[in-house]
Amino acid sequence: MTQPFTVKAPPLELPEPGDASVAADPLAVAAPPLNPALTPADEPPAARLGRRLLWILGGLVAAAVLVDLASIGYGAIVQPTATGIAWGLVYLAAVACAAVLIGRQVAAIRRLEAIGMIRAEADGIVAGVPTGGSAGAAAGELFGELDRLYAQRADTAWSHARYAEARGDAIDAGDRLALFEETVVAPLDARAVEAITRTARRTAVFTAISPFVALDVAVTLWRAVILLRAIAEIYGARASGLAAMGLLRRVLGQVALAGGLEATHEMTTELLGGGITARVSTRIGQGVVNGLFMIRLGVGAMDACRPCGFRRVARPKVLDLARRSLSVLRQTPAA
Template sequence: MSRQPRAFRLDDPNVAGGSIEVIEEPFDAIEAADGVVVPMSERRRAPWTGILLSALSGLLVLGLGLTLQNLIVELHAVAPWLGWVALALVVMAAFAFLALVWREVAGILREQKIEKLREAAIDALAVKDHKAAKGIVGDLANLYGARSGSAKGRARIKELTDEIIDADDRLAIAERELLAPLDAQAKRAIAAAAKQVSLVTAVSPRAIVDVAFVIFAAVRLLRTLARIYGGRPGLFGFLRLARAALNHLAVTGGVAVGDSLMQQVLGLGLAARISAKLGEGVLNGLMTARFGLAALSVCRPLPFIREEVPKIGDVAGELVNRAEAATS
């Protein structure tokens, strides 16, 4: 006859069987973190460049303030009302300058928040940190809280807040509910930019027009992707994003030589089989799409967990199809 299970305390004197040894199993986070290399912090150097720029900026501000003061005094000496008008204009310019500074700071802080979310998600996935994953999902829901299209996803995430879910599963749910629709928008924006660049560079009469339009399209695409994922970059925030996207593009291989679609394009010999301008337009469009994918990875607040990483074929496959149709 089988014995029914029952509960008992380890310090119960009625428990027989001699000494009991309790072995605590290691946490998943400790097991996952075993062998992870901890990077050493870089040696800090004196910020001489920052000190130089700060000093020069201070001198320029002092010089500008003195110039404006002298201008107001001179205008007031000519006619008092001119002095008051000049003073009012200076005050308006100061308020506008402060608003621009605040917008730049707010944009940079928002971008840093997105970057920290992505880095925290990578760390949480690496060590299976359930608590950190729960906090990341909450921050992500707050990031998109003002968007009407994410209400359903936020409601679904709120239902699972107190559920016991693995870190990767919790982040994957947030990715599917909140980021999957944004990924679709981003891929459509990249595809539209690639087509536009391909068309304009194929019909433009001058190379300088090609270069100017490619740069303009890349700038506009980067701003569009940043807004899709919740960023609002100003000038300096945009420059940070552009540098990060170019660095990501360099790290991931530039033109993605290993991509099957790129091999297909190079194998077609477009410049030889069709007109040189059409081949140039196709390749410019593909490079725009490649830059867009790098910018997507930089602007996205989470790494790709369960969603498929977009490739050039997902956003620019029609370009090659057009080239193949032209050669047939």
Template sequence: MSDRTPRRPQAFRLDDPGVVLAEDGRTAPRGAVVVTPSPAEAVEEIAPLPLPPPKSSRWGKLFWTGLGGLVSLGIGLAVTRLIEDLFARADWLGYAGLGFAALLVLAGLVIIGREAFGLMRLRTLNHLREQAAEALAKDDRRLAESVTSELLAIAATSPRLFRARTELSGHLGAIIDGADLIRLTERQLMGPLDAEATRLVSNAAKRVSVVTAVSPRAAVDLIFVLLTAIGLVRQLALLYGGRPGALGMMRLFRQVVAHLAVTGGMAAGDSLVQQVVGHGIAAKLSARLGEGVVNGLLTARLGIAAIEVTRPLPFAALPAPALSNVASGLISRDEAKDRPTDAPHPPPGAVQP
């Protein structure tokens, strides 16, 4: 049982001369009301945002615009000349050429529309990530609500997030602080997606490790690693709500490589590599198997960077994936294999304990 006497509630004004603010090294006068300020809350560290894609120069844009215009005019003149030649030979050939040209134009417009939509979606996800970071820093309720609403609209087509969307929609009116709303949105919507993204990166790293370990040609290794990396970045972009086309993939891959260069490059300086080197496992592996493990680690590092780039929210409430989480299955240690092999063998017929 505590000996401390419970204090009765008191009412006082802050401008009352009898109210004293508690300070270090100073004693309050007798009978004064001492007010102790609460310590400032620790500010949560937010994972740094991935860099936006580098902007091309104005002259580069003019160059590609001029080149694209000349190529388009050349193709148009060639098609026109071909259709005229077809009409000169036979009318039905000319009409067939016109039909194929119409199909070509229609398909081209659809492809251009899809590319434009993919670029706009990637730009929207990057903008949402920046707005979420600003809402966390300023505790802006209105900005946080706007980010949450847009993310709910993007996630409306994902069946796996149906329950998360329902629960989050029911709590929108109960959250007052903007930072808390962003953290709740991250836990509800990004939690299942982060688990799936970690699984995708881990599986890709294992495939690269196995294929490069058994492949007889370095060219095959290079092509397989490149195709796996492109496919992994595309899968992660689709998982988090992006719809990248060919141009969107080029822009996204360039952003992932730029983020890798800023956050430490392709060096896998994580605890997993230290564990591998520290226990001497690399010395027990063959050169080919070791090369496969390194390629798998680099693929995992690329996948982590792709998660940070394609994720529409910064890591604030949930921990960012580490290399040891996605690449832990590349190397399995067995205690039986770590036993010394130069121990003396018992003589034949001896009874072992």
């Protein structure tokens, strides 16, 4: 691009106090915050609540592990065999591994940038003036953030370049955001959907064949966290604030439900003496439940990690994804 040859002196007036029309001038210099000490504390209450939920979740998992350990340990005490003790050790090692793996995933997610502010700004712009040309200070900041997130990444550089080519046409912030969604975000959506269906399928199949309650819970939890991380990485940012808390609560609820359902079913089959078919169909039902949960969680994560809401691109439907990924279970009962 050639450099400008002439710059005409802009006859701009300085903002005058009390003049509303001048104050509305987007070119006016933004005033610094009055008192930096008055800025809100770093940690919002939502994050604190989220941490508490994390503790509760950890406690729940620990409880599940203890239940399993107790049953294994009871067997080892009543009939102390080498096999029983070995099982116990293996189990402990597996649980420790799972804890480490999950912890690393969570840490990786925490390293990504929170996207909540960008989302809020984008939604504000869309909700604001749909026609006016207010590519004002807020919009400029928003698009700067988006560029920072996606222009340098190798996997989005190409689509971002296409967006950068066309964005001169989109003068209004709403138009530009729509263009961004179509060119840059839509390919990421496709990848996120792919990740969701893959995870859902694997979770469903594993749940259908897993032998232990706690293992089931741990693997589901692990996969959920991996999925969250994958989606966050696809969009280059993690959910923050309330969205993150919502996701966490969803994971928590599902884990509790999975454990509870499993225990109940196990007990009923024990009591009623169901045959192998009943047992298998129960496991498959559990697989479907966990797969569906994974899809719902994934779509929620997409919603939370996306830099803008679903406007031009349609939100993926849970049922469509379920049909695509969970049909694999239909073949399983025959086996």
